[in-house]
Amino acid sequence: KLESVLGRLAEEYSQSRTAAHKFAGQRSIPLENDQVRVILVPPPEEDASAIGRTTLVSYGVKIEAISRHLMRVRIPISLLEEIADKVEGISYIRLPYQPSSDMSSEESIKVSNSLRGSQVYPQQVFLGVISEGVELTGASDYHDSGYKGQDIKVAVIDIGFNNLTNSRNNGELPETVITKDFTGAGLETGRDHGTGVAEIVYDMSPEAQLYLIKIADEVDLENAKDYCIGQGIDIISHSWIWENTNFTDGTGLICDIANDARSKGILWVNAA
Structure with missing residues (x-):
């Protein structure tokens, strides 16, 4: 055993x-x-x-x-x-499973955030500064048409939200974000990866309700998934990889967690 x-x-x-x-x-x-x-x-x-x-x-x-x-x-x-x-x-x-980061996604966040502040769109001054990705992806056209993520709940499940307070104070994230820490170690400890992801989501969908959920292992991940189901979350963003937890065939505990969320109507967006 x-x-x-x-x-x-x-x-x-x-x-x-x-x-x-x-x-x-x-x-x-x-x-x-x-x-x-x-x-x-x-x-x-x-x-x-x-x-x-x-x-x-x-x-x-x-x-x-x-x-x-x-x-x-x-x-x-x-x-x-x-x-x-x-x-x-x-x-x-x-032993507990340990999530690992997709370095390419981390670099994408760094690049995106390095561009923040380089351009301010007059029609969205309530955001303060916006990454260039909003314009490059065509999301700004949807914003101009009134589609800004209203009535949508998006959860970012991550292992760290360091500098979250600064992001709120600087207008990079709204004061309305809802937070949940399943680790007991504090939301703003460890890495700032989750904060960076949340800032991008906020830029792309400025009127969506954001939930920032901190985890450390698969027990926390399953609890986070059940929490999302209970809160009526529409989309989960989880930019982490769980290596050596399955046979890369869509089976195993982590896949079961994601599949259960999907069966309850949640779109699970994961790093690949």
Whole structure:
């Protein structure tokens, strides 16, 4: 039931604490007080409610987050194997997935934002400054005809919205943006990628209602998707890649999350 790298970590820890920490450092596995953050996966066709929470707590496990199908916890390294064997409702224990950025999309954001302020369109002075992409893509023609994203809800799901306050104060984003942080680390920590994406969305659809949602892993992503469904979101923008989480055939957990959003009427726009 243990991912092989976790099995090796438990084996190293049984030899010595030093050996375990050395191995964790080599594999870039964060440890805190001899605990490791992992994802608990229930059996197929089951959801996270099948996992024995009371038993986990009795082992000293810290439950950090629960989504419909997953649970993120911190487990003492010394108890990994025992918990895998004895706690009900667990079919697999693995490290969290980590989203990675598409560098070309990041460069596109940098280029777009570097052009911001170079041109101000008189008909849209309420925006302050607008990227040249609005004119180049023909979006300004739609704006002139009155199509500015009104009555549309757009969610940007990202791992960081640093400098969000500055963007609001400078008029690059409206004060009406709605924010949600599923990480607990604070919306304006980490990278500013999400802020850059949101600024572009705002330029292209200045009257759309923006939702900025911060995540860190697949548990947060599933919760963010369910939140979007509950909020009646029309479009999700998610410019991140989840490598090695499927066979690139449209199957797997991340694809299931996106497909569920689509089945509820949400257009999911993702980096490719």
